[in-house]
Amino acid sequence: MINLGCKKATMATLVTVLSIILVLSGCSSASNTSNTNSNVNVTAGEAPTEIIVGTVLPLTGKEAKTGRQYEGAFVTATEEINENGGLYIKEYDKKIPIKLVKYDDETDPQLTVELMEKLCNQKDVVAILGGFPTNLVSLQANTAEKYKIPYVNSGGAGRDIYARGYKYVFGTASPVDLMGATVIDFIKSQIDKGVVDKPVKIALAYEDTAHGLDYAVGIKAGVEKYPDDFVIVLDEKFELYSASYSSLLNRLKAAKADAFLVDAHLEDYITMHRQYTEMGLYHSFVSYGARGPQPDAIKALGDAANYIFAGVWWEPTSTKPASQNYYNNYKKFNNSEPGMNSYSYIAAQALYKAIEDAGVLDREKVREALENVKVTDTIIAGGEVSFNKNHQAEYPFTIVQGKPNGVVDIIWPESEKTGEPVAPIPKK
Numbered sequence: 001m002i003n004l005g006c007k008k009a010t011m012a013t014l015v016t017v018l019s020i021i022l023v024l025s026g027c028s029s030a031s032n033t034s035n036t037n038s039n040v041n042v043t044a045g046e047a048p049t050e051i052i053v054g055t056v057l058p059l060t061g062k063e064a065k066t067g068r069q070y071e072g073a074f075v076t077a078t079e080e081i082n083e084n085g086g087l088y089i090k091e092y093d094k095k096i097p098i099k100l101v102k103y104d105d106e107t108d109p110q111l112t113v114e115l116m117e118k119l120c121n122q123k124d125v126v127a128i129l130g131g132f133p134t135n136l137v138s139l140q141a142n143t144a145e146k147y148k149i150p151y152v153n154s155g156g157a158g159r160d161i162y163a164r165g166y167k168y169v170f171g172t173a174s175p176v177d178l179m180g181a182t183v184i185d186f187i188k189s190q191i192d193k194g195v196v197d198k199p200v201k202i203a204l205a206y207e208d209t210a211h212g213l214d215y216a217v218g219i220k221a222g223v224e225k226y227p228d229d230f231v232i233v234l235d236e237k238f239e240l241y242s243a244s245y246s247s248l249l250n251r252l253k254a255a256k257a258d259a260f261l262v263d264a265h266l267e268d269y270i271t272m273h274r275q276y277t278e279m280g281l282y283h284s285f286v287s288y289g290a291r292g293p294q295p296d297a298i299k300a301l302g303d304a305a306n307y308i309f310a311g312v313w314w315e316p317t318s319t320k321p322a323s324q325n326y327y328n329n330y331k332k333f334n335n336s337e338p339g340m341n342s343y344s345y346i347a348a349q350a351l352y353k354a355i356e357d358a359g360v361l362d363r364e365k366v367r368e369a370l371e372n373v374k375v376t377d378t379i380i381a382g383g384e385v386s387f388n389k390n391h392q393a394e395y396p397f398t399i400v401q402g403k404p405n406g407v408v409d410i411i412w413p414e415s416e417k418t419g420e421p422v423a424p425i426p427k428k
Helices: 002-040 064-083 109-120 134-147 176-192 210-225 246-255 266-278 295-305 321-334 340-358 363-372
Strands: 051-057 087-089 094-096 098-104 125-130 151-153 169-171 200-207 230-238 259-263 285-287 309-312 398-403 407-412
Touching: 051 064, 051 109, 064 098, 064 321, 064 340, 087 340, 098 109, 109 125, 109 134, 125 134, 125 340, 125 363, 134 151, 134 169, 134 210, 151 340, 176 210, 176 230, 176 259, 176 285, 176 309, 176 398, 176 407, 200 210, 200 246, 210 230, 210 259, 230 246, 246 266, 259 266, 266 295, 285 309, 309 340, 321 340, 340 363
Parallel strands: 051 098, 051 125, 125 151, 151 169, 200 230, 200 259, 259 285
Antiparallel strands: 087 094, 309 398, 398 407
16 A cells, blocks of 8 residues: 555656646746747837937137037037928838937137047937037047947048048048139139239138148149149148238249239138238138138128138028028028028938938948938038038138128039129228
8 A cells, every 4th residue: 555655656756747847838938939939039129209319519719610610500400400300210110209418629629539538428418419610520520430330521621531431431521622723713714804903913821721721632633733834832730720821922022923823721811811911911812711701700800801702612692492491490590690600500400311221220221221321402502412422511601802881792512503703802
C-alpha cells in the first residue's frame, strides 16, 4: 500500500510537473511571438507637442542690428508654419508646431560656442539655425559638426566654411565672390551703355576676413573676365571695427581711381564713408559690398549715402509676390520692417522643409533630407534655393542703389529692376 501510494503520488507529481512545463513553454512561445511581432511592426511612440529648433544669434553687441533681423526672419518663418498647425511629420501622421529656442551670444566668440554646445546637448533639439557674422558662423559650424546636429545658416557666405567637408553644415547665403563678380557685371553694363569710359580704374578695399577675401576674389575674377574694361589700381585690406581709415583713404586719393569698391561690415562702412565724405573724395561708382542704402546707414550718413550701390542677397523693396508676402508677414509677427539681412528667412524655410521631407524628428534623417532639399518660389532673385556638393546655396545677387529721400531701387539684374541706375554718381 505504501508502495502503491508512493507510486500514485509520484505519478500525480509527474503529471503536475509536466503540466507546469507545458504552461511555461506556452508562455515562452507567446512571449517570443510577441517580441518578433513588435520588431516587425514597429509603431511610433507618442507624438511630441513641439518640434524644438534652436538658434544662437548676436541679439546684443556689435552685430545686434543684423542679429535682430535674423531673429525676426526666423520668427516669421516659424509663425507662418505654426499658423497652419505646424510641420506635418509622417512618423506621427499629424502636424506638430515648432518651438524656436533663441540664445544671445552677445557677438562673443567664446559665448557662441558655449551656447551652441548647450543646444547640441539638449536631446529634443532637432536642428539649429545660425548665426552671424562669418567668424562666429565658422565657430558654430565646427560645434554643430562635432555634435552631429543639422545646422543651417545664412550668415556665413565665405566658401572656406563649406570647403571643410562638413556633413551637418548647410548655408543659404550665396558665396561672397559671386557678389564681387556681379558688381563687375553691373559696371560692365554701364560701360557698354557708354555711361563711362574704359578702362575703369578700380580701387579695391576689403576687410581682412574670409568674407572680405572672397569679395576680392570675385572682383578680381570679374576684372580678368573683362581685361579691356577694368584695371585695379589699389588693392588694400583693413581690420574690422577700426576707428580711423585715414591712411587707407589717403592712398585711395593718390590712386586716382574711377570706382571705389569695398567689402565692409555696417559699422565700418559708416565710419569709412563718413571720413571719405569729410575728405571730399569722389568716384563715379562707390560700393561697400552688401552695405549701402540700409536705414541705419542713411540715418548715420544722411545725403552722403545717396547713390551708393550694394550687392545684396535680397532687397525688401522687391516687387516679387513672394517678397511682398514675406514683407507683410514680417511686419505682422515682429511689429517692425525687415531689412536686407532678413533674407535669412530662407535658411529657416530650407530647414523646415527638410524636417517635413524627413518625416521623422531624427537629426540624421533631417541631415539626409537637407542634402536634397529644394525650396521654390523664394524671395531671392532666381527664386530657387538648393545646396551644392559643399552644402552652400548659389544664386544670383541683386544690385541696389540708394537715392534721395530714402528711395532704394533694384538696378540689376534687368529681370528684377525697380528703377534705373544713376551712374556716374552726380558730383556735388
